[in-house]
Amino acid sequence: MFETLILILDATLRVSTPLILAALAGLFSERSGIVDIGLEGKMLGGAFAAAAAAAVFGSAWIGLAFAILASVGLALIHGFACITHRGDHIVSGVAINTIVAGLTVTLGLDWFSQGGQTPALTGDARFTSIVFPFAEQIADVPVIGLIYSELLSGHNILVYMAFVFVPATYWIVFKTRFGLRLRAVGENPHAVDTAGISVALVRYRAVIICGILCGIAGAYLSTAHNAGFLKDMSAGKGYMALAALIFGKWRPVPVLFACLLFGFLDAVAVRLQGVALPGIGEVPVQAIEVLPYVLTVLLLAGFIGKAVGPKAIGKPYVKERA
């Protein structure tokens, strides 16, 4: 039983990593007042760029760099529309998701002639597991051994990065000058502007950070968790991250736990396929799959607390009297 639990948690870490990265990405963007339903598209774009570059250059790290470039590029388009031209954030996000969904397949087919997929990645073109020292040796020590060797050890570098980014995000958002300005610009951009700070610049920086994190999330999908790009491989994870962001009320640590919860549900769903639970019978997988979405709706409805976002979120900043 304990072992099963550890293994499910182990899978949870793997599955929630892209959610954590994307949700933190969303946190930066939305804290600055820019709604981002384009997380999905940026992740997908990043995944494609990572796999394509890794396939060509044979290096996962180069893949990661390209993923970040691609995703930041998309983030800048979002910024250009929402910040510079005061466009509707949601429309812009939908546009980016749509463009990327089509463009990845189109370019993929043109470049690799494999029906829109990238070639399968092997060796250095993928991020591989890092085994902690002595993981083998202490694997048999009860409890600790399993936790250390199965749960903690043996993930790829991006997983560890995602978890390091959580306290880092907390520190940046709440303890630095940039964080202060970021939060201020999401609450009252006029105040920031009159304090002599460029609202646009702060927001652009926020969306760029968002792009970087989404790029890493995308690279994780195609060069770490999987070995290559597949059409639509983000499969709604961007929306799920958005849900986690709301669930975590735009705060890094609660957001982490929301992602872990969603990842856990996913891991459990995989293992519950066709399994009859005592007393309940066979739980339809679909019922577990929809849980994160249902939970988010319930949260939004105020049944499990109220989710109040940054005050100026989604509102184009116009230098005008109210």
Place this chain on the structure above:
Amino acid sequence: DIKPAVVYDQAGKFDKSFNEGVYNGITRFTKDTGIQVRESEPKNEAQVEQNLRRLAQRGYTPIVAVGFNMASAVSKVAKDFPDIQFSIIDGVIDQPNVQSIVFKEHQGSFLVGVLAAMNSKTDTVGFVGGMDIPLIRKFGCGYEQGVKYVTPNATVIQNMTGSTGAAFNDPTKGSELAKSQFSKGADVVFAAAGGTGIGVYQAAKDEGKLAIGVDSNQNHIQPGTMLTSMVKRVDRAAYKAFEDAQAGDWEPGLEVLGLSEGGVDWALDDYNKGLITADMKAKMEAVKASIVNGDIKVHDYMSDSTCNY
């Protein structure tokens, strides 16, 4: 010369598996005969029928439709174009101008099950299916029989990836399912899951376990950890449809391809020969012979929708 065409199913011709098998078959056909084959990859339901119809309109014949999903579209279009020859792989349509090609997947699956059992140290093996449909259960059931034939008290962990077409193209989930089976002790896993299999093979590679491919010979995908592949010779089926048409021998009706017809088999090549001992090879040949001559009867799940053998 004939004017042949093929319509792949929505997974696309590079699924490394089923569709890609057909693709290999027609490439060979083109190489052998110099006749170009018109290919089409519809992206949604409406386009399947639209493309079939358009190919028929333009006089392409025979038209090979790949996959059970095409059945209803083929049956509609075939009705409207009685002069065009249609071959459908994995589907059965009873119409005067349609040839239905199906395989005895249970026999091939039995074979690889035998090999899996021989290679398992834990006496626990896994099966990852794609979409939960009778056809895939047929694979699983044959595999299980093969495993139990060698090790009667072996455990066969079976998982399906999902219940929609997407289940054939979800390597992430494939990898998670494989990892969960490994964690339950499995050390050989057979994936009958189209593109999802890629994730399964990757997971096996990452964890140093053995995997068995499906449809095409997939041994090259992860050399060293691909034990074998259960090949389903869709390539040969497509090739033969065109070849027969070329020779004027194309005939409508049901064609069932099993071990004896060379429709299914296990794959042995340079990529996996290091894993297969001479003993194993001999045993495999013996089992194969027994199936062909009827000494071993492999139960077909689809005959009664159960796996009681």
Place this chain on the structure above:
Amino acid sequence: MSQAKVPVWVNVGLIPLLNILLAFFVSGLVFLAIGQNPLEAAGYLVYGAFGYDAGIGYTLYYATNLIFTGLAVSIAFKAGLFNIGGEGQAYIGGLGVGLLCLWLDSSMPLIIIAPLAIIGGAVFGAAWAYIPAYLQARRGSHIVITTIMFNFIASSLMVYLMVNWLKEKGMMSPISRTFQESAWLPYLHDVFSPLGLDIGNSPLNLAFILALLGCVVYWGLVWHTRWGYQLRTVGTNPTAARYAGIDNAKVTIWVMLISGAFAGLVGVNEIMGVNHNLLLNFTAGYGFAGIAVALMGRNHPIGIILAAILFGALYQGGAELAFEIPSITPEIVVVIQGLVILFSGALENMFKGKIEGYFLRRAAA
């Protein structure tokens, strides 16, 4: 003080046109990037969409879905609501249509089934929009997020129902049995052929007429009834609406019901008009494309019809293009669609300020 005004044709004509041209221009760059001649591609696109009878039929068949989802997105827009849930509402609407057809096809004639199925699709679509609408109106839950969530929930629900309940025995894929012909909405080519008109075999069916009717209903409702007046007030100034004694929550809920109903009618076209059975994923992104249609159609029924036909043409032309040039995938159409959303939606202000400024200065001078 001078009452400078920007001429109407600038706002409804010039600026949208510029935005779309820019979207097409960038699309052209994408074609160049994949080594295709954009003009040649455009040629295939146009021929495929309008070059022959059946092509036009397919174009209008796609347009039918897009008119429904465009109207759905648009009417919600009018009340200031962003309904991203068209996809899920269309899906569940189709379920409603399918269930009615499966239930009645052996006992009733078309003349009874058709109106019932239309109502069924609308009611199911509306019902799926009801919960997000209710939560928005009464509990302030952000409708964008809830409708996205409801898309996912609809998708899981459909899989569950299709796989466990509605799938025909012995079928591999989860599709229901095919309806009897009494539940088939007539194809337009079948309607026209007795009149001696041959319009080519295509899936275009009577649902297209229903879509046009929908546009008329939309127009009357929004601009010529007090309900529409209330709706537009809520959409542009909710505080003024409250001041005017309008129940914002009620309007929100009603408009979302209508929006969901419009989206649900996609089911009539797809399930009753074309597929003749219930299946998965028949919505194929029409709900999202409806956003582009509504934006491009400037939230006006005439505009929506034109935009839907344009997008329908892109779908059909794109399929033709991919059919003729196998190295192009029909997904390129999705790129074009996304670019249109980007340029005529998110970047609509890019030229607006400058052009309006120009005309204002000219008027002021």
Place this chain on the structure above:
Amino acid sequence: MSNQTPPYAIELEGISKRFGAVQANKDICLQVPKGSIHGIIGENGAGKSTLMSIIYGFYEADSGTISIDGEQVDIRNSQDAIKVGIGMVHQHFMLVENFTVLENIVLGAEGGAVLKHGLSAAREELKRLETEYRLDVDVDAVVEDLPVGLQQRVEILKALYRGAKILILDEPTGVLTPQEADHLFRILKSLKEQGVTVLLITHKLREILASTDNVSVMRQGEMVAHRETATTNKDELAELMVGKKVRLKVTKDTAQPTGTVLSAKDLSFFDSQGVERLKKVSFELKAGEILGIAGVSGNGQSELLNVLSGIAPLSSGEIQYAGQTITASAPKNAAQMRDLKMAHVPEDRHKMGLVTGFDAYEAAVLGYQNSEVYNGKVLMNRKAMLSECEQRMTDWDVRPPDPFLKTANFSGGNQQKIVIAREVEQNPEVLLIGQPTRGVDIGAIENIHEQIVKLRDAGKAILLVSVELDEIMALSDRIIVMFDGAVVGEVPADQADERTLGLMMANAWNEEKGAAEA
């Protein structure tokens, strides 16, 4: 004033700024001596805020130059302005409400990439500033919990913390009681003594005369006059502002009130955050009288109007009107109140009274959209709406009289006329009217005031809410003062004076009375 030659603290030369078709500033020149308090007055929309925003770098001028201490400077954004020592307290506060005072003050001047050190240094510096200028606030308080008076102090501290030598205040007293305003002016005086130059925008002539050294007048985007305060007077300034002679007094006879038409008893209202906005408000409104509600904005007046007009539901208490008893459990919505012949001119026409995207004829039926007059069986009767709108536009001299013009494209005064005409022409028994002349220039004010008095003389009951004490005192027959959601006093109009009302508005009437005697 001395005849000393410049350098001036600020010198503006030919500043122009255009917003679309509106020329907000046109060739403005201005010289402000160092260490003086310089007033700027002008009607709403005259361009005062725009000019200040240009000095502060919030907007960029289309042309013209700015010199600080005799040196021409290039101010492209607020950062530049702060660098040359300009600070600004905006008409609407620029504070992040859920930040602490300290965080708000350091925003933009954090002193390092990591907050920790900057915050503690700022804490020290603020202690100094607070004692030096007697501007004490709790630096760890969250801004949204502070009363407006204190929020304004935070704004001033913010400017001083950045080392402002020139302080711009845009209508700082609009949200303050006269006493708070006096305190502000004392602060400004002490700033002046420290050598700070103050630019003060207000349209309260009394404040200009009481506290400035010089005053400049703007009209329709132009600077039309400069005066030394000591040499001018109210009437001259008013005339300069409007460009014609104005009567600052409303002429009206004494009221002849008859029976009570509306009585409110213990009205309470809690907002969505659960804050009690109205606290047991009771009063009676008689036919033929104008009842004025005075108070600093944000003390429950808006909520009172909302509750009376049915926009917001009562939390408790009851309203007797037109034979009906309205309570929390038996509410009436805005439409039902209209049916009972209660009209309402809301405080904010843009936010509430109009839909700026509608054509004028559509906006002219807002609230009455369900009336039979404007409707057929199914569809609305456009013809009736249009002809009525045209008629009213001529009657009320709305310019231009074009029913198809978008409401947004009418000027503030004309928008207000559309709203008032709509409400008055329904021939109501009770007219609730909030800030009737906000954003309306003095010429139009006269007209609106006349209409209100006319309605009263026709025997209707009028409830007038205004933050302009002058307006309240000029129009009302009876005055109620509200503070913090409660009625804190009632005064007959003829006994009201600014000081009394001001003290009541600060809820300091009783305390001050004692103190004044001591």
